[in-house]
Amino acid sequence: MVLGPERGSNLRLALGKFMERLENSAFGFKVAQGDQKLRAQARKELTLILGKAYRPEIAQMLDQRPGAPIAPATARTPAPPASVASPALSASVWPASALSPGQTGVWSVGKTNVRCVSVTWETADTKTYSFVSDPPTLFHYKPGQFVGIEISLPNGVLRRSYTISSSPSRPYTLSITVKKVPMGWMSNWLFDNMVEGFECAISGPAGKFTCFDYPSRKLLFMAAGSGITPTMSMLRWLADTASDADIVFINNVRTPDDIIFHQELLHMSTRLADKLKLVIVPAAASPARPWHGPIGKLDEMLVKTYAPDFREREAFVCGPPGYIAVAKSLLADMGLPLEKYHDESFGGLPAAPPVPAARKALPAASAIASPAPKAGPVPGKPAETAPVDLARQAAGSGLLPSRSSAVANAASAMNAAAKAPANSQALTIPRATPHTLIAPATAPNATASAMNAAAKAPASSQALTMPRATPHMLIAPATAPKAEISIEGTSDKFGIAPGQTILEAADAAGVSLTHSCRAGVCGACKIRKVSGEVQMDNQTVLSQRDVDDGYILTCIGKATGKVVLAP
Structure with missing residues (x-):
C-alpha cells in the first residue's frame, strides 16, 4: 500500500506525537524503568523507523487543520500556569477546604464552641439548625447520639439536650432538628431567635440509642413526631457507608403536614431501593393535602404487614412517652425478644419541684379516716369496704408510714367499736387532721391510749376526744447526719x-x-x-x-x- 509523500509524513508526525506523550506519561515512566523490556525495545525500534520525523518540537504541527502547509518549527513560549487562589481566599469561599482529616482536629468528647451556618424549615413547627465548630474541627460521634446545647443570655443560661440529626459520615457540620412545643423554653427560643451566625456551645456526645453498637443484618426503625431525628441520623449513616442492612422504617405522624424530612425520606427510599422499606402513617388526613398511603395508628397489623419477620430484627423505637409505651408493649406481646428492643423517649416532663418528705405521700385526711362512699358493685371486689380495710390498704400501699403507731392503733379501735353491743351508742371518732396522721416512733402513744380507753368505755360515755399532737410530736429527731x-x-x-x-x-x-x-x-x-x-x-x-x-x-x-x- 502506497501512502504518498504527504500522508507518509503526516503518519510519521502522528507516531512521533504518540511517542512524545507516551514518554511523558506514567506508563512511559514505567517503560523507562525497564519493568517491560519488550515494550522498551519496541519503542527504540519505532524511533529508528521514524528517524528525523520523531522530533518533539514539530509535534505541535498536528494540531493544524488538515491540508494546511506545515510551518517551520518555532520556539514555544510556555503558557503561564493557571492562577491558584490563596488558601485564605479558598477557605472564605469553601470553608471545608481548610479541613483535612489528617491535619484538622476532631471533636469527639467535651465542650466546644459552634456557630450556626444554616436554618432549614422542615415543617410549620420544626427547623433544622446546622453548626460548624469554632475553631474549625471535624465532628465525630455515633449515629443516634445527642449533644447538650448551651446558650448564654443576659438573664441566665439555657441548657437542653437534642439528638443529632446529621450523620457522622458527614463530619464538616453538625445538625439538630427541633420541634417547637408548648412550654418548651429552649425549643421556643431556638425557633424564634436562632439565625445564621449565632454562636453557642455544645457538649457531649452521649447516648446509647444507636444501631452502631448493635450490628444486625435486619433493622426495624419506629418513630413518631420529632423522634425521627435519631432515626434519620442512623439512616443517613447506613446509606453513606454502603451498608447492606435490610431496613424497615415505620414513621407515625399526626397528619401529612407533620412529616419531618419528607422529601429526603422519599429520596432515600429510592436511593436504597430494596434495602429500605419505608411506610409513613398519618393518624389523620390533612384537609388541604391529598394522601394516598395508609392512615391510622400503630398496631399489630401494621407491624406484621411491613415487617413480618420483626422477631429477627433489631428494633429501635423513638418518640413521645405514650408512643414508647404502646410500641414496647405491642412488640413484647407479639414476641420480639427483649434483647432486640431499644428505645429513647422524647418530651419527658422535667423533674417535679421538691416536696417536703413528711407531706409528699400523704393524701387528703378524709380519704383515710372517713368511710368510702357507696358505689355500684365491681366484679371481684366487695360492694363496700370497711374503714379498717381502708386503713390497712393505706398503710400497705405506702400512703402512710408503715411503722406509724397511729394507723395501727386506729385500726384496733375501729375493730373494738365494730364488736360493741348492739344497744351501745356508736363510737364517735373525730375527723383526722394532718397533725394526727404522723406520729413519731419515740413519742408517747397518747392516741393509742385514748382509743383503747374509748373502746372500754360504757355505752353511756360521751364521744372520744382525741388530743391534738404537739409540734414536738410531729417530727422525730433525725438520726442520720444532715446532708x-x-x-x-x-x-x-x-x-x-x-x-x-x-x-x-x-x-x-x-x-x-x-x-x-x-x-x-x-x-x-x-x-x-x-x-x-x-x-x-x-x-x-x-x-x-x-x-x-x-x-x-x-x-x-x-x-x-x-x-x-x-x-
Whole structure:
C-alpha cells in the first residue's frame, strides 16, 4: 500500500506525537524503568523507523487543520500556569477546604464552641439548625447520639439536650432538628431567635440509642413526631457507608403536614431501593393535602404487614412517652425478644419541684379516716369496704408510714367499736387532721391510749376526744447526719433537704451545675463523686464503668450525709 509523500509524513508526525506523550506519561515512566523490556525495545525500534520525523518540537504541527502547509518549527513560549487562589481566599469561599482529616482536629468528647451556618424549615413547627465548630474541627460521634446545647443570655443560661440529626459520615457540620412545643423554653427560643451566625456551645456526645453498637443484618426503625431525628441520623449513616442492612422504617405522624424530612425520606427510599422499606402513617388526613398511603395508628397489623419477620430484627423505637409505651408493649406481646428492643423517649416532663418528705405521700385526711362512699358493685371486689380495710390498704400501699403507731392503733379501735353491743351508742371518732396522721416512733402513744380507753368505755360515755399532737410530736429527731454538698477545690457548699435532688439543692443555693433534661435521661449532669453516699433510683444512663468510677447524675441523685463532688 502506497501512502504518498504527504500522508507518509503526516503518519510519521502522528507516531512521533504518540511517542512524545507516551514518554511523558506514567506508563512511559514505567517503560523507562525497564519493568517491560519488550515494550522498551519496541519503542527504540519505532524511533529508528521514524528517524528525523520523531522530533518533539514539530509535534505541535498536528494540531493544524488538515491540508494546511506545515510551518517551520518555532520556539514555544510556555503558557503561564493557571492562577491558584490563596488558601485564605479558598477557605472564605469553601470553608471545608481548610479541613483535612489528617491535619484538622476532631471533636469527639467535651465542650466546644459552634456557630450556626444554616436554618432549614422542615415543617410549620420544626427547623433544622446546622453548626460548624469554632475553631474549625471535624465532628465525630455515633449515629443516634445527642449533644447538650448551651446558650448564654443576659438573664441566665439555657441548657437542653437534642439528638443529632446529621450523620457522622458527614463530619464538616453538625445538625439538630427541633420541634417547637408548648412550654418548651429552649425549643421556643431556638425557633424564634436562632439565625445564621449565632454562636453557642455544645457538649457531649452521649447516648446509647444507636444501631452502631448493635450490628444486625435486619433493622426495624419506629418513630413518631420529632423522634425521627435519631432515626434519620442512623439512616443517613447506613446509606453513606454502603451498608447492606435490610431496613424497615415505620414513621407515625399526626397528619401529612407533620412529616419531618419528607422529601429526603422519599429520596432515600429510592436511593436504597430494596434495602429500605419505608411506610409513613398519618393518624389523620390533612384537609388541604391529598394522601394516598395508609392512615391510622400503630398496631399489630401494621407491624406484621411491613415487617413480618420483626422477631429477627433489631428494633429501635423513638418518640413521645405514650408512643414508647404502646410500641414496647405491642412488640413484647407479639414476641420480639427483649434483647432486640431499644428505645429513647422524647418530651419527658422535667423533674417535679421538691416536696417536703413528711407531706409528699400523704393524701387528703378524709380519704383515710372517713368511710368510702357507696358505689355500684365491681366484679371481684366487695360492694363496700370497711374503714379498717381502708386503713390497712393505706398503710400497705405506702400512703402512710408503715411503722406509724397511729394507723395501727386506729385500726384496733375501729375493730373494738365494730364488736360493741348492739344497744351501745356508736363510737364517735373525730375527723383526722394532718397533725394526727404522723406520729413519731419515740413519742408517747397518747392516741393509742385514748382509743383503747374509748373502746372500754360504757355505752353511756360521751364521744372520744382525741388530743391534738404537739409540734414536738410531729417530727422525730433525725438520726442520720444532715446532708451537705461541697465542690472539691472551691468554696461552693450547700445543704440539701430530705427528698431533694442534688441539682434542686444547687439551684436553690445559687450554685451552677451543668444539666439539661432534669429527668435522668440525657446524662448532661454527670459528675464524679469524690466521697459520700448518693442514691439514684432506676438510672439507665451511666454505664457500669461510670458507676464504678464514682460518677452520678445530679438531677436524680439524692445525697445521704456529707458528699464531695469533683469540680
